[in-house]
Amino acid sequence: xxxxxxxxxxxxxxxxxxxxxxxxxxxxxxxxxxxxxxxxxxxxxxxxxxxxxxxxxxxxxxxxxxxxxxxxxxxxxxxxxxxxxxxxxxxxxxxxxxxxx
Numbered sequence: 001x002x003x004x005x006x007x008x009x010x011x012x013x014x015x016x017x018x019x020x021x022x023x024x025x026x027x028x029x030x031x032x033x034x035x036x037x038x039x040x041x042x043x044x045x046x047x048x049x050x051x052x053x054x055x056x057x058x059x060x061x062x063x064x065x066x067x068x069x070x071x072x073x074x075x076x077x078x079x080x081x082x083x084x085x086x087x088x089x090x091x092x093x094x095x096x097x098x099x100x101x
Contacts, residue, residue: 001082005037008074008083012042020098021045026071038078039086043071046094068093 002008009025016023026041046068073087 001077001080001084002074003082005040005074005076005083008072008085009040009042012072016044018098020096021070021092037076039073039075041071041073044068044092046092047071 002011012023022045023042024045026043026047028037028040030036031038047070069089070092071087071089072085074083075086076082077084
């Protein structure tokens with residue numbers, strides 16, 4: 001369990017850096033009043049699909065979509081007021097390289 005949400009994010013960002021991929025916040029759901037986050041998904045930046053409308057560019061520093069499923073889901077335990085990991089998927093669909101992150 002984690003106290004602030006930022007602590008959870010930083011844990012995954014540090015893990016991503018060591019393993020060799022970039023992570024980003026995919027979505028955040030707020031409570032019914034729209035004020036407080038209640039869950040969040042943090043994923044590998046190679047999630048999703050590349051569409052034909054957006055072909056890969058010729059630049060060498062672009063990140064291509066690989067439909068990577070590596071992610072964590074964190075959820076606020078409202079009784080304890082702490083964040084907990086509710087789902088963890090560590091397998092990537094691409095090669096990770098710590099020298100690039």
